[in-house]
Amino acid sequence: MKRLQSKTVRFIADVFDRLDYRKLGPIYCDEGGEEFWKDRRDPCQTLGKGLAEIVLNRLKPGGRSLYVGVGVAELPVLITEVLELDRHVEAFNLREDEVAALNHACKGLPFRIAARDARSARGMYDHLWIVSVLNDPESYPQLSALTYGQANPVTFDPASFANERAEVIALADACLSKLTAPSLVMTSVEEIPWIVEWCERKKIKYVLGEEDYPTAIVEDPVCAITIGPS
Secondary structure (H helix, E strand, C coil): CCCHHHHHHHHHHHHHHHHHHHHHHHHHHCCCHHHHHHHHHHHHHHHHHHHHHHHHCCCCCEEEEEEECCCCHHHHHHHHHHHCCCCEEEEECCCCCHHHHHHHHCCCCCCCCEEECHHCCCCCEEEEEEEECCCCCCHHHHHHHHHHCCCCCCCHHHHHEEEEHHHHHHHHHHHHEEEEEEEEEEHHHHHHHHHHHHHHHHHHCCEEEEEECCCCCCCCCCCEEEECCC
């Protein structure tokens, strides 16, 4: 198994040192943002490097990757792709304040995170990173509650859930349709049903990875899915 080069580890550490955790605090937490980052900063970097090594060993050099909802946790993976695999990455996040903080910390690296909907991405890709997006509690509160077994039968809104479900299906379809075959999808375990549903509806073969990998922010384990294997 390939390991991260020392120069990549240094770049990742430098980026995490440049992050403005005071600005990031209220983006990630309603209260106690500074304490949150004191607790999560090092695990986020460590687990991020672990995920970067997973991707390093699965992707070919020179390809194209699409990142949906990229945040602090994804930075080690992004950095590894561009520095060690010479890949082109397109990264998206709808929160403008977070995008500004991330781009400032990544200044000098060969990518910029865009504050736009990932559906605006052009071209085709052989890697899609879509982690804790299709079950995001801010964007899809009813769907998220159902996903995590927290739905209250008294207050659950089935009409809102139906709308959220349609939105998630549309988002998944738009992103997955940009993939070549074969391709790699990195997603959270909780989002697997959306990827599988798309593949089965399109009659496209897929292979679920046997392992899952821990994350430090939302703590949803991440898994790998190969789409359209040869």
